Amino acid sequence: MTITKEQVLQALGNVEEPDLKKDLVTLNMIQDIHIDGNNVSFSVILTTPACPLKAMIENACRNAILHFVSKEAVININMTSRVTTQKNTGVPGVKNIIAVASGKGGVGKSTVAANLALGLAKSGAKVGMIDADIYGPSVPIMFGLEGARPMASQVDGKTRIEPIEKYGIKLLSIGFFTDPNQPVPWRGPMVSTAVKQLFNDADWGELDYLVIDLPPGTGDIHITVTQSFPVTGAVIVTTPQNVALADAKKGIGMFMMPAINVPILGVVENMSYFTPAELPENKYYIFGKGGGQKLAAQLDVPFLGEIPLIKGISDSGDAGKPTVLEEDGPMTAAFVKMAERVAQQVAISNAKALSAENIVNN
Numbered sequence: 441m442t443i444t445k446e447q448v449l450q451a452l453g454n455v456e457e458p459d460l461k462k463d464l465v466t467l468n469m470i471q472d473i474h475i476d477g478n479n480v481s482f483s484v485i486l487t488t489p490a491c492p493l494k495a496m497i498e499n500a501c502r503n504a505i506l507h508f509v510s511k512e513a514v515i516n517i518n519m520t521s522r523v524t525t526q527k528n529t530g531v532p533g534v535k536n537i538i539a540v541a542s543g544k545g546g547v548g549k550s551t552v553a554a555n556l557a558l559g560l561a562k563s564g565a566k567v568g569m570i571d572a573d574i575y576g577p578s579v580p581i582m583f584g585l586e587g588a589r590p591m592a593s594q595v596d597g598k599t600r601i602e603p604i605e606k607y608g609i610k611l612l613s614i615g616f617f618t619d620p621n622q623p624v625p626w627r628g629p630m631v632s633t634a635v636k637q638l639f640n641d642a643d644w645g646e647l648d649y650l651v652i653d654l655p656p657g658t659g660d661i662h663i664t665v666t667q668s669f670p671v672t673g674a675v676i677v678t679t680p681q682n683v684a685l686a687d688a689k690k691g692i693g694m695f696m697m698p699a700i701n702v703p704i705l706g707v708v709e710n711m712s713y714f715t716p717a718e719l720p721e722n723k724y725y726i727f728g729k730g731g732g733q734k735l736a737a738q739l740d741v742p743f744l745g746e747i748p749l750i751k752g753i754s755d756s757g758d759a760g761k762p763t764v765l766e767e768d769g770p771m772t773a774a775f776v777k778m779a780e781r782v783a784q785q786v787a788i789s790n791a792k793a794l795s796a797e798n799i800v801n802n
């Protein structure tokens with residue numbers, strides 16, 4: 441009996457994308473089917489290269505072919521991806537804007553933002569990052585770029601800024617344009633103009649994800665960014681202590697306000713537990729356990745993971761080479777997992793927005 445394309449499609453029509461709750465064929469995720477005797481090959485187009493369900497989906501496809509088509513099939517699956525988007529982000533070529541915020545300062549937003557951006561890039565995505573913290577920019581130190589000055593040119597009477605590339609991602613920081621030894625007093629309108637320029641006047645090219653490191657709290661910069669650009673979603677960083685959780689709740693509340701209306705991709709709990717280098721299996725929940733998870737449940741938003749308190753995370757930030765760039769180890773694993781969960785929530789949010797749009801269009 442010869443295997444046909446129709447049989448393959450019918451079989452894969454039984455495989456559900458667990459997040460999007462539809463089968464892979466309906467979602468148009470199956471392409472390039474080739475059959476040669478018992479050899480069956482096809483591509484699965486995932487919604488992000490950082491898909492945490494990649495292995496599971498691949499397995500389910502393999503099983504579906506063996507079960508519904510032929511036990512003898514020799515299957516070759518090419519797992520690939522095309523990052524989804526929902527609407528014009530206001531920055532040409534940029535598919536998704538992810539804002540990293542917190543209520544309280546010093547909880548690890550910049551650390552999470554840098555490792556999120558690099559974690560997404562590690563999976564193969566095209567990534568950029570904007571450090572929009574006018575009052576305390578972190579990118580120059582965290583990426584070893586102190587004193588760096590991006591190239592700017594005039595094209596048709598407009599300024600074009602070239603983001604700086606480091607570790608495979610494109611970067612702009614308000615810190616590249618100021619002198620760290622001469623703090624500038626920023627006035628409201630200046631802040632707004634400067635931040636918008638980082639988006640509008642830069643040559644970002646094609647990006648799957650543009651990660652924004654916001655200052656702490658809920659101020660001018662948050663309002664400028666969320667009102668000027670359709671932010672795909674916000675990642676809220678907190679530490680386990682009650683004071684941080686209370687402020688995180690306020691931060692989430694701001695994004696949910698009707699005038700701002702930015703979807704919450706989820707909560708990351710940073711400094712969740714301490715792990716000594718010599719006892720990597722031991723976890724000490726020195727600031728209390730499960731606070732971030734409880735907050736996420738209470739507000740009905742996803743929980744994106746626990747990041748341990750490890751001296752290496754702080755050291756690598758100071759040394760200009762964020763942790764996730766290290767090959768392996770518990771710190772890298774925690775950040776990679778978090779990046780995958782963020783990418784997953786972006787894909788879910790995009791799918792929801794698109795189906796809502798379809799309903800409106802029909």
Ligand SMILES: Nc1ncnc2c1ncn2[C@@H]1O[C@H](COP(=O)(O)OP(=O)(O)OP(=O)(O)O)[C@@H](O)[C@H]1O
Pocket residue numbers: 542544545546547548549550551552573576578654655656710711747748749750751752753754755757758
């Ligand atoms: N999980 C961690 N383990 C150890 N040190 C950490 C961890 N997360 C952050 N740090 C350190 O804590 C300090 C504050 O982190 P970071 O600058 O990322 O916070 P922030 O929320 O961006 O601060 P700000 O509100 O000032 O912008 C830094 O020195 C950083 O290296």
Ligand SMILES: [Mg+2]
Pocket residue numbers: 549550551573576578653654655
């Ligand atoms: Mg910061």
